[in-house]
Amino acid sequence: MNIIDVVEQKYPSLSRQERKIALKVIQHPADVKKMNINTLSKKAEVSTATVTRFVKKMGYPDFSQFKLGLAEATSNITENVDNAPLPDQVTDFYNQMITGTWKRINQKTLNQVAMLIKNAPRVFIFGLGSSGYNAQELSQRLMRMGINAFAPSDSHTMYISSSIMQKDDLLIVLSVSGKSNEVNEAVAVAKQHQLKVVSITAFDDSPLAEMSDYQLSVQYSEFVDNTQFINSQLGVVYIIDILSTMLLQNETYKARYQQTVAAILNRKMK
Structure with a gap:
């Protein structure tokens, strides 16, 4: 290190x-x-x-x-691109976010999380703010594969959902900082049911990471640039894309996904 x-x-x-x-x-x-x-x-x-x-x-x-x-x-680090054209600066930000997350990827953990998703009767996905949008995205992707997935859109509904979870359910929590009190309170309630918790977060010692059974680590956007209004969720999106791609290797999930594509196309053609 x-x-x-x-x-x-x-x-x-x-x-x-x-x-x-x-x-x-x-x-x-x-x-x-x-x-x-x-x-x-x-x-x-x-x-x-x-x-x-x-x-x-x-x-x-x-x-x-x-x-x-x-x-x-820093012996192998090149100079920054602060004086480059803005599109190049944004591209560099994207590259650093994805590369930083890629360096943190643990393939064994990814495989375990994919298996947990396949075996869980229900998958709950928590996230607020920008993380909430990605929770909705992941939920939609899993639903299109025929997986029972739910993404409560507010902390009150998360808390309620946590109270009725079962031991075999799976909870995936998206929080870059891992410090969202409202989210963590709901996770603590869910943990009482002894179900598995997967976190997608940037810090190993955050309150969320400490409650998690499995952690998928992402790059923290402020480590790249904290002065620009650029999507801070790129690392999370990258992990979601990897998990989705892994799950689609399953022929059943792939067939269900293609079925939803066909349904959407047929509706547009009417």
């Missing part, structure tokens, strides 16, 4: 000021390794004392040693 991985892992436990430094390190490591402590503190708008505390939390005695670790970690 290199220093950038360490910073990403410890990010949730950092103070608000320390997170400013962390984002500079994660987003622009090639630039940070050339800075002195005063330059970094000004760029991050924090004190030099905060930078010193930050590097010690990362396991380094001082900023000079931290930069040596950063230089080693």
